[in-house]
Amino acid sequence: MVESLEMQSDVTAGSRLLTVENLAIRFKNATANTVDGISFGVDRGETLCIVGESGCGKSISALALMGLLPMPPAEIASGRISFDQKDLLSLPAKTRADLRGDRMAMIFQEPMTSLNPSFRIGDQIAEGVLRHRAVSPADARRRALEMLERVKIPAASERLDDYSHQLSGGMRQRVMIAMALANDPDLLIADEPTTALDVTIQAQILDLMRTLQQETGTALIMITHDLGVVAEIADQVAVMYAGKIVEQGPVQAIFDDPQHPYTIGLMSSLPSLGERQSRLTTIAGMVPTIDRMPSGCRFAPRCPFTTVTCEAQAPALSAVSDRHLAACHLAPLENHLAEAL
Template sequence: MSAPQAASGVSTAASPAAAAPVLSVEGFSLTFDAKAQTNLVEDVSFSVAPGRTLCIVGESGCGKSVTSLALMGLLPSPPARIVSGTARFEGSDLFAMSERARADLRGNEMAMIFQEPMTSLNPAFTIGHQIAEGIIRHRKLSKAQARAEALKMLEWVRIPAAAKRLDAYPHQLSGGMRQRVMIAMALANRPKLLIADEPTTALDVTIQAQILALVRRIQQETGTAMILITHDLGVVAEVADDVAVMYAGRIVESGPVEAIFADPQHPYTIGLFGSVPSLERRQGRLATIKGAVPPLQLMPKGCRFAPRCPFADTRCHEQVPPTVSFGAGHKAACWYAPIEQTMGATQ
């Protein structure tokens, strides 16, 4: 089934890569502790254009989900406090908007798919009611019209027996179908930006593949810009156009997915790739990254990855590394980058 009629106004004539960003984040820093010496998220910058997918990747606790919730305006303040930076959505700074203006954007021009649909869907209301609620809020349709739109969305995301599922409750659906419902709900008002936070983590491999295929198809049909939060490099390889590797609240490497996979330049990125199992015959044990992401109170003074990095020296522990550009949008924040050239010179 093609995209619902209201989405057909999206033009695909221009190259998505050449289009102006839907969202551009610059120098974003955030803290939950006003007395802390460092910020939980520090000097984060990235952008995403129409029709493209930016994957923000990193292990648990690195700040991926907090960043996405801040962009959606879903963090309680206090304790959350934006220290610095801008997040321009089609030219308007999200962080400078009133709560009313953010609420008008949220679920309308910006939407989010959460990690666990069973806790995100309201168990007391039917699927049809929950999809229609957002449509009525933002598009001012009648209940009957909103219900008809909800049915179209369920058919669009290929829910079997969609008409019957309208009156089903979340607990009556499988995990895969609940996630499809979340996607239908997020896309019901044809948002220009979709943020998906670990949308396939709780699903088995077969259903995960179906959901990823669905997301790719929908994006091709609508031209929606997407930020996908994940720690799964297999998912990144499957759907990403661009990648931002995040560690301890900072982006340590970013660029086109081909460059990141073919020539990773930050030791953390290299460590992530080294820990991924391969279908090919393996020699020895998988690589591991020793240690854990430091808590906010123990963030290192210099490079935040230095305590776990096999290449770290005194400078790495004392000074924040510069961001080195390798062309074509590929960047890494490391004193040793480009790593092959620098390490070769020191041997």
């Protein structure tokens, strides 16, 4: 479940797999944190979607979880990342490397640049198995074939010796999923895994990931800017803007009763299936650059409801209903906007 740290007392002991507390990430010579004090958690078998515009800090947060941020120029300015009750940030580099690809795995955004064009896909999957399991090369190859079959690649035994350029975009993404799941990880992070795919292949990939998750009980963090994907796959949602989480809660609460103006703006900009009556709604303005972050609410320069308080003071992420939190001085919006009218 995604919730503030003060609201976690109802979580069953042992069900929480990952907890992120007040994580802040800063890059060398930056005047503000790129990721600024985010907190969330995910339970075993649960899907958390982190959603927001490009540049909001989603992918950087994921890389920090995996221990893949180059340091320097990046640094963890504050915070704690707890995985299965282990403090990841205090672990030796070798221990984190042992976790990565084994108990924690990641599907990257563009499989064509993530797969090595010089090696056969079967060898690339088997390499991860050999790194983390005491098995023979023959056993690792059998596991690679099993995973290709599991992700429903046609004629998997023949594709085992293909190179990545011989596969379609959808098949390359299936290979990435097979590689990530080869060691049955407890946590899978998927960074925009369907962005470059057409809608038919996207639906197939989402259905595949959901099925595999149900079979394995893997916790999934899906990073996306596509609210259609969020509605399809999420249990919990965290909405990020300019390095901060501005709203979070169960997916139904976020879609039925959005409580942050940015979330409302994202949903209003979605195209409808019916006949278009007018131009799509847009969010005015631009995301602030790292050297021009507002001193108050980071969304204030683009928000239609901005007050003097918003410009002067950053809002805290606080409860608006059961397990539903928003970082807005006016939340719950229906109360304040009704008073204004």
